[in-house]
Amino acid sequence: RTLRIGLIPGDGIGREVIPAGRRVLESLPSSLNLNFSFVDLDAGFETFKKTGTALPDKTVDTLKKECDGALFGAVSSPSTSVAGYSSPIVALRKKLDLFANVRPVKTTVGSSNGKPIDLVIVRENTEDLYVKEERTVEGPNGKVAEAIKRISERASSRISTIAGEIALRRQNIRAAAPGVSTRSQPMVTITHKSNVLSQTDGLFRETARKALAAEKFSSVLVEEQIVDSMVYKLFRQPEYYDVIVAPNLYGDILSDGAAALVGSLGLVPSANVGDGFAIGEPCHGSAPDIEGKGVANPIATLRSVALMLEFLGEENAAAKIYTAVDANLDEGKFLSPDMGGKATTQQVLDDVLKRL
Numbered sequence: 201r202t203l204r205i206g207l208i209p210g211d212g213i214g215r216e217v218i219p220a221g222r223r224v225l226e227s228l229p230s231s232l233n234l235n236f237s238f239v240d241l242d243a244g245f246e247t248f249k250k251t252g253t254a255l256p257d258k259t260v261d262t263l264k265k266e267c268d269g270a271l272f273g274a275v276s277s278p279s280t281s282v283a284g285y286s287s288p289i290v291a292l293r294k295k296l297d298l299f300a301n302v303r304p305v306k307t308t309v310g311s312s313n314g315k316p317i318d319l320v321i322v323r324e325n326t327e328d329l330y331v332k333e334e335r336t337v338e339g340p341n342g343k344v345a346e347a348i349k350r351i352s353e354r355a356s357s358r359i360s361t362i363a364g365e366i367a368l369r370r371q372n373i374r375a376a377a378p379g380v381s382t383r384s385q386p387m388v389t390i391t392h393k394s395n396v397l398s399q400t401d402g403l404f405r406e407t408a409r410k411a412l413a414a415e416k417f418s419s420v421l422v423e424e425q426i427v428d429s430m431v432y433k434l435f436r437q438p439e440y441y442d443v444i445v446a447p448n449l450y451g452d453i454l455s456d457g458a459a460a461l462v463g464s465l466g467l468v469p470s471a472n473v474g475d476g477f478a479i480g481e482p483c484h485g486s487a488p489d490i491e492g493k494g495v496a497n498p499i500a501t502l503r504s505v506a507l508m509l510e511f512l513g514e515e516n517a518a519a520k521i522y523t524a525v526d527a528n529l530d531e532g533k534f535l536s537p538d539m540g541g542k543a544t545t546q547q548v549l550d551d552v553l554k555r556l
């Protein structure tokens with residue numbers, strides 16, 4: 201099988217870590233019978249300065265027409281608003297209907313100060329308060345601002361179904377790449393606040409319950425947690441969780457919070473997922489403070505590559521990358537400066553490639 205992958209390095213260290221992601225794909229064992237072709241695509245602030253748009257039509261068209269998946273580095277956003285500039289990744293998620301944002305948070309045995317964590321947050325990405333339907337009215341006691349929180353059955357159902365599928369797949373990957381986890385049964389935790397928002401979050405909760413009651417998820421343990429106590433437990437007992445599914449706003453907050461549980465932003469991957477398409481994207485930004493020094497940690501990107509492969513149906517290839525990355529971190533000989541080591545991007549990559 202040959203997969204065509206769009207490479208969108210973007211700005212700053214995106215240009216240093218995305219080539220590392222490409223190298224890992226090119227270095228997968230030939231026994232997997234998996235080949236790749238690549239197409240370089242533009243997006244980001246540099247592109248905006250050159251062409252007047254942060255997301256050229258050609259990038260979107262090529263992804264839609266030619267590609268099976270993509271890797272996205274990072275983009276710089278101007279700190280003051282610049283006329284005509286808007287975030288290309290937000291636009292891409294819309295244009296390709298990438299309705300799920302998937303963010304695994306994992307520590308390995310050797311690298312963590314506490315118990316190993318291996319969880320994934322699955323965030324709905326198209327609705328909730330982020331539909332941005334806000335208004336401000338002038339009342340007798342001053343201004344009043346309001347926003348619509350929109351929750352639909354369709355979006356809640358598809359995000360819950362994908363969460364269930366991720367839980368099942370993680371079980372397979374644990375079997376193929378025995379790591380730190382001793383979890384015996386996959387689990388999905390539905391996060392909501394339906395005790396207060398009985399209609400919106402109530403619909404999310406009810407729909408998620410229904411979706412996860414499907415026959416194919418009979419081996420998945422389904423539980424739920426009110427979002428505020430979820431935050432408490434996530435920090436007290438992160439090792440308890442497997443897959444957490446949440447509406448857009450709660451998912452946004454939970455996923456950034458959970459990223460703080462591991463040592464460095466340079467470790468945390470994500471994927472933007474739609475029907476039959478996935479973009480792997482490290483969670484960090486363009487890191488102007490270390491740009492051009494060759495020391496950016498490539499691990500977040502390498503894990504994002506593996507995550508993309510999972511959603512393209514290549515679990516075995518993904519498991520190989522996860523195992524190689526975990527071994528690099530466990531051994532701790534080639535760690536980048538953000539992890540307290542001295543290795544360059546290239547040295548971390550070489551160590552992972554050797555293990556592959």
Ligand code: NAI
Binds near residue numbers: 273488490496497
């Ligand atoms: P950042 O994630 O770029 O950097 C935060 C800190 O983490 C910096 O000290 C940086 O050196 C370090 N860091 C991040 N990734 C690293 C890696 N792979 N290896 C080693 N150290 C790493 O966030 P910041 O500084 O707030 O934003 C910088 C620019 O990136 C801004 O223009 C911002 O808008 C943009 N940004 C873009 C994102 C995206 O494309 N998804 C996400 C976050 C920020």
Ligand code: MG
Binds near residue numbers: 452
């Ligand atoms: Mg966020």
